[in-house]
Amino acid sequence: MKPAMAKRRGRTGWLFASPALLVVAAVTVFPVAFSLILSFCEVKLEYGGLRLGSPTLGHYEALLTSPEWYRALAFTLGFTIVSVALELVLGTVVALVLERLGAARGWILALLLLPWALINVVAAQLWSYLFNGTYGAVTWLCAQLFGGQPDILGEPAPAMAAMVVVDVWKTTPFVAIVVLAGLMLIPGDVYEAAEIDGANAWTTFWKVTLPQLRPIVAIAVLFRILQAFGIFDLPFVLTQGGPGTATQSVAILGYRILFQNLDFGGGAAVAVTTAAIVMGCCLLFLRVFRTQVDEGGQA
Amino acid sequence: MALNRRALLTGGVSTVAAGLLSGCGGKNLDDLLTQAATTPNSRARLTWWVSEIPSRRGAVVADLIIRAFERRHPGIRVTKINALSTSDGNRSAIATQLAGGSPQPDVYLGDTTWPAQFGHSSLALPVETLLPHDFWDAYPAALRRSSTYQGKVYAVPFFTDSTYLFYRKDLLAKHGLRVPRTWEELLHTSRTVQKSGDIDSGFLWQAAVTEALTANVAEFLADAGAPVLDGQGRAVLGGEKAERAFSLMAEFTSSEVTPRSVTTYEESDAQDAFVSGRGLFLRNWSYAWVNASTPKVSRVADKVGVALRPGFEGTGRSGVSCAGGWSNFVNPSSQELSAALEFARFCAGDEVQRLLAREAGVVPALTSALRSKEARAAGDPTVLRAADLHLVDRPVQTPYYPQVSKALYTPANGVVGGDLSPAAGVRAAREGLRKALEGKAQ
Amino acid sequence: MSRHAPRTGVRRYVNLVNLGGLLIVVCTTLPLLWMVSSSLKGPGEISATPPSLLPDHPTLDNYDIAFVRNGIGRYLLNSVVVASASTVLILSLAFLAGYALARLPLRGRGAIMTALLMLSVFPPIALLVPLFLMERQAGLLNSYPGLVIPYVALNLPFAIWILRNYLSGIPRELEEAATVDGAGPMRTALTVILPLARPGLFTAGVFSFTATWSEFLLALTFNGADDRRTVPVGIALFTSQYQVPYGVIFAGAMVATVPIALLVLIFRRSIVSGMTTGAVKG
Secondary structure (H helix, E strand, O other): OOHHHHHHHHHHHHHHHHHHHHHHHHHHHHHHHHHHHHHOEEEEEEOOEEEEEEEOOHHHHHHHOOHHHHHHHHHHHHHHHHHHHHHHHHHHHHHHHHHHOOOOHHHHHHHHHHHHHOOHHHHHHHHHHHOOOOOOHHHHHHHHHHOOOOOHHHOHHHHHHHHHHHHHHHHHHHHHHHHHHHHHHOOHHHHHHHHHOOOOHHHHHHHHHHHHHHHHHHHHHHHHHHHHHOOOHHHHHHOOOOOOOOOOOHHHHHHHHHHHOOOHHHHHHHHHHHHHHHHHHHHHHHHHOOOOOOOOOOO | OHHHHHHHHHHHHHHHHHHHHOOOOOOOHHHHHHHHHOOOOOOOEEEEEEOOOOEOOOOOHHHHHHHHHHHHOOOOEEEEEEOOOOHHHHHHHHHHHHHOOOOOOOEEEEEOOOHHHHHHOOOOOOOHHHOOOOHHHHOOHHHHHHHEEOOEEOOEEEEEEOEEEEEEHHHHHHOOOOOOOEHHHHHHHHHHHHHOOOOOEEEEOOOOOOHHHHHHHHHHHHHHOOOOEOOOOOEOOOHHHHHHHHHHHHHHHHOOOOOHHHHHOOHHHHHHHHHOOOEEEEEEEOOHHHHHOOOOOOOOHHHEEEEOOOEOOOOOOOOEEEOEEEEEEEOOOOOOHHHHHHHHHHHHOHHHHHHHHHHEOOEEOOHHHHHOHHHHHHOOHHHHOHHHOEEEOOOOOOOOHHHHHHHHHHHHHHHHHOOOOHHHHHHHHHHHHHHHHOOOOO | OOOOOOOOHHHHOOOHHHHHHHHHHHHHHHHHHHHHHHHOOOOOHHHOOOOOOOOOOOOOHHHHHHHHHOOHHHHHHHHHHHHHHHHHHHHHHHHHHHHHHHHOOOOOHHHHHHHHHHHHOOOHHHHHHHHHHHHHHHOOOOOHHHHHHHHHHHHHHHHHHHHHHHHHOOOHHHHHHHHHOOOOHHHHHHHHHHHHOHHHHHHHHHHHHHHHHHOOHHHHHHOOOHHHOOHHHHHHHHOEOOEOOHHHHHHHHHHHHHHHHHHHHHHHHHHHHOHHHHHHHO
């Protein structure tokens, strides 16, 4: 390629990318920066609205010395790891099954998307209904299976398990679809080559399919981590964070600090620390998965 | 270059922040009060943030009130904004708008637990100087206390919620039992009827980790005569009386008079279980009467009776009820302060309060409306008996009320679930209260 | 289609794949069936024990309440407008940006991708107050753009990531052939890449649409006026402090799910046709 042409293509690259980037920047840069500022300032509420006071590290100090924050963090991390791992495995299996299904695939895909498409709050309410301690179908089923009067959402371990089940039910389809789209991209000749080499289905999956899927699966997992870490609707509707504070996620804690306690600085500090932790997790994950942010781009 | 760019960015953000906040903050209270004291602009446009008011006969109560106001004040137009009815959803939306200095809504309906916190955060206009001196004589003293913080009043009364003991008339009659006057008797009665197999649960109430449980805890503590805060607002929860209250909550579940799942019950769950015929007794707010006695919703519609809550044996105290309800607040950023105040006062006045007695499934705040001919015609026992109640406050006179409430409901939930002993629950609650009152809790 | 050997005999029908498919369908739909059936139950039956799978006395009362008394139709229209507009914008912008980031020489590609990720890790509740201030200043409250603009911005990062990765996987030779024919980047992107990118666009599109369709917090705070409310907020309004009317909520949810189901059914072909991507190459 001639240098002039390369330069022109470079300009075109920016031309193509800039509308999207500008929109993102216009909407998010200020609020993110604003939250950062709030988290490092005394925030005063006065007649007419909130006002920034003198700089302080107090919000972070309060947070980092709060046992409740650590508990919320532990719950959120545990929930994220367990549910994302389950969704990844199940989602890949579902995608592999779907890929092999013939004519029915389109229909099953449509069905699969329904839980994912269900409005979050409504999905939480549906399960809250199913888990209801008095007349819930799941409660009834458990009573038939194990006897007694199960109180699924009233005890810590079952309540956490219930949340994982609901999350897996709702989001495995999403992972499956992302993985399926990745499967579609694997060229047929790769499989043919494996077949000629005499590889069995299992080896083919580990040696051929999975490595090819890696970049797209990495993205699915990355964004699932983001979402799972922000889990809010499920505990909010199902348990309000209880029993005790067993299922209080970081997002619920942040929400309470912000909108119940009206502590805007403290709420911003929760947001900033959460963002930092999630960012750390994501970078760690990318490294472990050996996926580079710009891998697959023009060399 | 890099430094330059960063400087530019920081500067830019600060400028934008300053610009956006320029409309915010820094307003002088005296100016606002002067403005509010003027005669309302006769062409004012008001917005009223109002959640669903339970209706007795299907009419949209808020619309009736607006129409009545506009009849008295031709020229002023009021637009209703439907707020979420769940206290949490309502609160996050209104708090965002008020903290953002939004001039709308001009008037908002808020919970009676909000005044201290909203007042402290300058999200509500103090109205005590704008009301006549004898204004509060016509309303329950508990409502005045919960609307007041550091001598200033931040809410104008609208309606109250009180709690009662709902019971199954048919089952008590069948077993020849009377309505229990004490908790000990209630436990005994429940067990008798439960043993006969006529009912699943004895007593349904609310013990989920929400404000619903705090209200219950406050009532049980008041039943036992155990104070939560002293006169100076310090945490004094503790001692035998407090433990008696916590022990009772534990006994309900351990004796299976109350199902274990009560630890996930809010008001609607307990009410659902009761109206589907699963409980002998129900502790709930007054509005449950409308649902429990409506055949379309309730399987036990003609079998429900209402009594005052029992007390503890030997204390001579019963009929305790939390002072709940909703009041109107004036948005300090409103452009029409005087019209907004006029509207809030109108809602507290005789015409609207009688209208509430006639049309709404709530208890009017105005004491005289409880005995009005409208109230008598509606025949709602929760309204007619409201004057007999012994109203108690939750510890709401602190800007940290949400944290205080959490400090009460979190250990109480553990006690009800059997994870904490009553004594440990009381200790945890006191510690939590201390931290919360210092503003050091989340 | 030749990547998996064809099965013969009974195993054409009874095999692990089909059984797996069946299991997936059952697990996914059972809770949903429960929702459908409960939306047809009256107030007594909905809380009956033991719970019944099918309603004994099916009634449309809940739908009547959702539509007539609570006017969910208006909210539905608002949601369709907001979610469709957001999705179209997201896909157009993300396709161009994804193509540029995948294929065009762009300085700072890694930094851009990381920055996009960083912006999307920020918890949305913390953005609420500053966004509200911005919208109020810009006069965007209670308007469609007031929701579409933040929705586009908040969902673009994921769409860009997924499309960039997808587009990177498309064989380069196809594009080079077009360039040799003298097509500029725009024409190459639209005529060569776009048709091949359908599975990726489908994924990003479904994600964006559902995300914007079910968004609650911004919709609740920014569009308080009744004629601009969206479905999730409308459904939340059903719940009173006094009662959780599950039947009516589920009826509303059914209505809210229909447009998505339709959308998926219409576009499901694009993911099926994605199979040909491999064929083009193979």
